[in-house]
């Protein structure tokens with residue numbers, strides 16, 4: 224394996240117990256051993272033997288190096304768009320009204336069912352490239368716009384294939400219980416039977432890494448959620464939940480009872496829900512894009528989550544209806560401005576805690592033995608990543624160089640170039 228040494232950089236390790244905020248190391252050195260990180264620390268402490276053993280040396284031009292970003296909640300693969308619905312909402316209709324009238328998720332289901340794998344892949348690839356330009360190296364992709372075996376399979380296959388064609392790790396989540404498809408109108412329990420059957424089939428094909436449900440007045444009940452989760456756990460799959468986005472259904476307690484990796488949205492989370500999440504170690508995934516786009520006014524109870532020590536992640540929720548957004552850096556900014564996270568909490572939310580929300584222990588922090596999965600930034604301080612919300616000039620000059628490890632990355636990684644200063 225090639226040992227490569229990086230110097231002339233500062234590193235935000237995002238290690239939780241670090242002495243300085245962000246685990247910041249000024250004048251740092253990193254040694255990469257193929258796809259793994261061999262050593263990270265102050266350059267002055269780099270063992271001379273290890274420095275001599277490095278075959279390749281790079282100077283990073285003063286760049287900040289962070290863990291590669293993790294977007295842990297997206298609905299990236301879908302057909303069509305919902306700009307007409309955006310107009311309807313501006314004429315007074317609510318998101319829930321539109322859903323009840325057969326629009327909303329159902330309209331994306333129609334467009335997704337009609338789309339070929341090639342069309343789905345092309346539109347998802349455009350969105351994925353935007354995420355990659357923001358330093359994302361791992362993305363979770365949910366199904367849930369097919370709502371029948373074949374289109375759900377098509378979407379999950381497209382999601383898996385994106386990992387082979389882009390420098391990114393993809394984790395797939397089966398969200399068959401996202402909405403009631405029209406052919407099951409009035410028969411939601413029958414549809415849950417169908418979801419359970421789809422799950423078994425798609426899991427047997429290796430297409431499912433986790434299982435999610437939309438537990439909501441306009442989605443599925445806690446009892447229906449429990450049925451899907453019982454099956455998922457019997458198959459050995461971890462679960463996550465769209466919980467308490469529009470109302471408090473007690474979804475967080477329910478999900479925590481199944482050891483959920485995460486509960487996502489949480490604007491209506493109760494103190495009991497937060498306590499249950501803390502006890503189960505479930506991550507709170509905050510989605511400020513959906514909060515902003517639906518013009519919600521009730522903020523997730525950040526202080527309660529802090530008091531209970533619940534890890535908070537931040538994600539785009541990239542989807543056509545409630546968060547048509549492909550910038551994870553914009554979500555960092557919105558997590559701070561709208562939800563009052565600190566920039567350090569927000570950055571932990573797209574690194575360490577986002578990895579935890581996907582059950583991934585090999586990334587999200589920079590430490591010896593973990594993946595060499597990094598992003599390099601042309602900034603002086605990590606707070607800048609959350610501070611700026613328009614970076615046009617920086618994007619044009621290419622601020623991010625990605626050194627990422629793992630299946631997809633190795634296949635498609637571009638040669639690393641030091642930043643120009």
Ligand code: DI6
Nearest residue numbers: 328437465513542543544545
């Ligand atoms: N909650 C969301 O924010 C997305 N799905 C969900 O369960 C919205 C999906 C959509 O409107 O298309």
Ligand code: FE
Nearest residue numbers: 296298465540
């Ligand atoms: Fe979502």
